[in-house]
Amino acid sequence: MNTIEAIYQRRAVKQFDPDFEISKEDELRLLEATIQAPTAYNIQHWRFLVLRDTEHRAYIRQHLGFNQSQMTDASLLILLTADTLAWQKSPERYWANxxxxTQQLMTGMINDFYSGREWLQRDEAQRSIGMAAQTLMLTAKEQGFDTCPLMGYDIEGVAEEVRLPEGFILGPMIAVGKAIKPAHPKAGQLPLDELVIENHF
Structure with missing residues (x-):
């Protein structure tokens, strides 16, 4: 499958086969590809919380996730998080190679860009989560798996349940597995002439 095919075939699947298990090898390939997603200054803000424990997932589904079956039935449930303070945590390691x-130049630029700009720290972390999420879902589709991004959950409750560290933010959960029912038909895309603007608004 090529990238264009994966883009058009990726859908938000609502019903997964609870008996299907992704192999450790395929999971590793999925995550290794996901971390190829771009981040500003190569900071790699994201942290991928793989929710494996079945009781943990069931609790989140029942009490914090509006009873969405994807949370328990998918083979993998990955909660995308990001560290908004990653920019100041030994930033030279982001340029270790x-x-x-170059390390000194980039670490200085990182400090100048983020220091004192909490809104930017958070915005960049969320942008990084978004690019990683799409990379993950397209990689999964190329591997023959189905996915569903989930933001419909109790954000504060989940943060407490997973013991989210200070300075971290939450993005979507992504369920990964095998569909047992096709996704709903596409609702329709807005026309390009409404979405694409040239030069200025």
């Missing part, structure tokens, strides 16, 4: 001069 470059020379010392």
């Amino acid at each position: 470059t020379n010392t001069d």
